[in-house]
């Protein structure tokens with residue numbers, strides 16, 4: 001152990017690591033972004049967080065709260081040299097009250113693990129990002145995560161009732177904000193301000209989350225379409241019919257093919273893929289199964305696979321292609337350009353109003369052609385949240401500029417169609433210019449000044465996750 005880690009352990013009473021090889025692992029994220037940290041510290045309690053915050057404040061050391069570092073916008077990557085605050089030891093579920101429909105947890109609990117425990121009691125925490133097996137409660141709160149069930153259950157801000165937060169000040173002040181009740185008026189809503197704040201305002205030490213009963217049953221339909229616009233129109237038709245599915249996901253054909261081959265799927269990918277899951281009670285199962293198949297076929301699906309129960313959907317492996325959306329692209333890039341030393345992958349996270357999805361799909365294809373960058377398309381189509389992506393080998397002449405142009409253009413398309421540049425991953429270090437562009441396009445540039453002011457109030461020395469979301473100057 002180096003002297004930095006020893007010093008931190010002595011002063012803070014928490015485990016610390018400064019081994020350069022381990023630091024590298026904690027300093028990067030799946031998109032390929034990397035930073036540079038002086039050490040990682042591993043608090044186990046709110047009191048530990050408070051000591052870390054006060055210590056960092058007095059010495060003006062940057063702090064980078066981190067769950068699993070999977071947010072894809074560099075949110076937990078150390079932008080300037082400082083301490084990574086890993087939440088991996090704050091991984092206890094503190095209590096579940098079915099009567100109050102809440103769960104209290106530490107921030108390092110993984111959403112997948114939380115749901116395994118809740119499922120035993122017939123309940124779930126409904127926000128389920130594709131990364132659910134690694135995404136932590138604290139990371140999901142701070143990135144304002146959504147997921148496959150977003151069209152029905154919304155995003156983190158709809159499910160966080162209360163938080164224990166630690167401020168980056170001389171005392172490491174601990175605040176308990178929000179309530180343990182669904183209805184709660186505490187003046188300005190500080191809980192909602194922290195949700196989605198990407199670790200730039202406070203350290204989240206504990207959370208009180210709403211939970212909801214598991215659906216009685218889910219009818220699933222997996223359809224393959226020749227035409228992406230017909231697929232998008234199927235989604236609009238389902239929504240207009242008054243049915244509100246639990247899941248509505250899509251992938252374009254080439255992405256679905258790669259994902260299917262990576263997971264060894266037995267389902268033949270015969271076009272662009274739409275996955276719809278409708279939560280129903282047992283009595284309504286047959287009716288919804290027939291209806292879903294009929295709608296998919298009428299709207300142009302060439303092949304449709306239906307599962308009448310959750311178990312049948314698992315047995316037929318209807319969800320596995322979609323669950324492999326992101327690694328699919330990287331795997332393809334790796335395979336095709338074997339020998340390449342460094343693959344970069346960028347996944348976008350735009351939303352457009354669901355009725356604008358067909359138009360967005362056409363514009364994204366035009367952009368792909370214009371820039372000559374192979375684009376992979378997929379996302380949570382039910383709420384208009386699209387994740388177009390590119391994966392490429394670094395070092396090709398002009399590639400960096402083209403990817404940057406693609407990245408900004410995708411977001412411009414979203415804003416032009418009345419959508420937004422970031423839906424669930426956050427702003428991080430990658431989307432600060434895009435946030436400005438979106439606010440300016442709405443004639444609301446002043447909102448950025450308000451955000452900078454909020455940052456200064458919470459974090460007067462600017463030590464918490466600097467370089468992310470806004471630069472307060």
Ligand SMILES: Cc1cc2nc3c(=O)[nH]c(=O)nc-3n(C[C@H](O)[C@H](O)[C@H](O)COP(=O)(O)OP(=O)(O)OC[C@H]3O[C@@H](n4cnc5c(N)ncnc54)[C@H](O)[C@@H]3O)c2cc1C
Pocket residue numbers: 030064065066067068069070071072075076087107128129130131134135136137138139140141142143144145146147148197198199200202203204205326327424425465
């Ligand atoms: C394959 C794949 C699929 C994905 N699918 C989805 C999806 O469907 N929906 C979705 O929303 N996202 C998705 N993501 C992005 C990401 O996984 C989620 O946003 C996830 O919730 C982030 O959790 P994390 O623990 O990795 O957070 P991190 O990346 O570690 O942190 C996210 C942000 O929160 C801050 N933070 C973390 N913990 C704390 C804390 N305790 N206190 C204060 N700040 C904190 C960090 O500084 C950072 O700014 C996906 C990512 C991958 C790789």
